[in-house]
Amino acid sequence: MRKTTALIAAIALLGSLTACASSTEASIAGCDRSLTSGAASSVVAATGKFGAAPKVTFPTPLYSATSQVSTIIAGTGAPIGAGQPVILEVTILNGANGTPLQTTSYNATGGSLITAGKSAFPAVSLGLECAQVGSRIAIVGSAKDSHGGTADATNGIGKNDSFVYVVDVKDAFLAKADGDDQIPVNGMPAVVLTAEGTPGISVPASAAPKTAKVNVLKKGSGETVKSEQFVAVKYTAIGWGTKTVFDSTWTDRQASILQVGTASVSTGLSTALIGQTVGSQVLAVLPPKAAATADGAGKAPTDDAAVYVVDILGIAG
Template identity: 40%
Template sequence: MRLPLALMVTAAAIAVTLTGCTAPSPEPEASAGASSDLVEVSGDFGETPRVDFPTPLTPEATQCSTVIEGDGEHLAAGQQALVGLAVYNGSTGEEIQVVGFGDEDPVPVLVGGGTLSGLSKGLTCASEGSRVAVVVPPADAFGDEGNEQLAIGADDSLVVVFDVHQAFLPKANGAPQLTRDGFPAVVLAPDGRPGITVPDAEPFDTTQVEVLKKGHGQEVESGDEVVVHYTGVLWDDNTVFDSTWQQGGPTSFVVSEESDSQVIPGFSKAIIGQQVGSQVGVVVAPEDGYGDAGTGTIPGGATLFFVIDILGVVGD
């Protein structure tokens, strides 16, 4: 059942007021200590670092030290970032992996989710543009089993150096907007996960887009690679057929009006021209979705509905 317009206006006004309040900066889940302060890191941000430290390093808890200060707030749970990543065995000094520096593309990591606990804690010490050195005890890494493939024993710590090139929003942070009658209702959990109720009515004949939250970030252009959270449901029975929220983290792909698009046309239509921080709802007609053939669990001729959080544009 849809809320009466007066109640929707009141709810939106309250939400706008709350959105305008200054939220406290997230507190890091680790701090500098004797072990992380022993890690010497040299070289320019973005370039492969030179890392030296005495062995073995045996911290009781994950520690992090800032090598290069960044801008903005510390990363928080649910945020995706693009990083350069250098990992070493903290007991032996052996290099494990160095990736995402120099001419290499930075790699995506998620704070929380399936990321190793110690790496997530270390990332909460970082912000966009920063370089941090993190020392992780076994309990926050691979535990008593270690990792035989990486030659990490049960008692081995990890030393990790992060260069945070770009950080993305954990969820849409724009101002709530009113939607037209007949449009699916969306209710958000505290973490931003949408609950969707499709009306018991015939769908629109054509693809229709509504801005649910109005962001104020960069405008998405055709050909951009965007980072998003989304949930998609079938109009006919409200069944969720795909959701990044259920997969544990955001995803990224190219949206385009041309053949280089990595998503269905209706998805691109919903995002192109919108601003980062926005949340959009889009009713995707079959011709802008999977057509008469369908795909997987999506039957032919299906009308779809997506709620999409636009979290950032890669490389900008």
């Protein structure tokens, strides 16, 4: 299962040109931001078409002791809330000297995935809160939020350097399944949810079924999933016999993109998801053969049935 790209895993850095928050940036339509605009983020300029690699300028050295965010291009979509997976393009520069560090592909049909809110990538994930699809935002991340305050001599990064991120917000998906609750099926695992949507799975004492079983727990009203589409999901998977989690997106507060009906997703899971609708939550119990991926990259046990609870959050392409 394809998770957040390596680029986003590298996102984290900041420094010290602190400022007061701008009231116009502090909230959008009643959406309260974790980060606000300040003297550092407000001096970042970026020119060029939305969705294309921008030309970024700012005075150097640029530092901020706390992460800040300002809007360069205002979008028109609904404000993004914590937990929503976001498709974005981003250009990252060292605030100390303006050196480019990394960019995404800026492919018209692509982008990178990161979830808004608290995560392992706080500068960007918190900066996305209350942004709107179609927006270009400038984030100046503190050293702590960007790289943990650790110097990287190989890449010319000092321990106090801030990172500057210019982010194009291309799309956003549901934070969790929001469909109507369905009637549970006897003999299937029971699922309970936290307020944020994290599932807890209770497996019956009986033996696992020998054939794949699928139960829709929540029925969404969104688009229908088709074969070979890229689908944004959050999921937890446990072994029926071991009752332990072997894979979960909820652990690191992220989401995943699955291309259903391809070698990267097991036949059992693809079958369980194809034909379902966005907003649905699907419970699938898969014997080892049905849970195995053709490319051999899956994490499902080879000697135990796999139990998946999958929230279908959107179609990414």
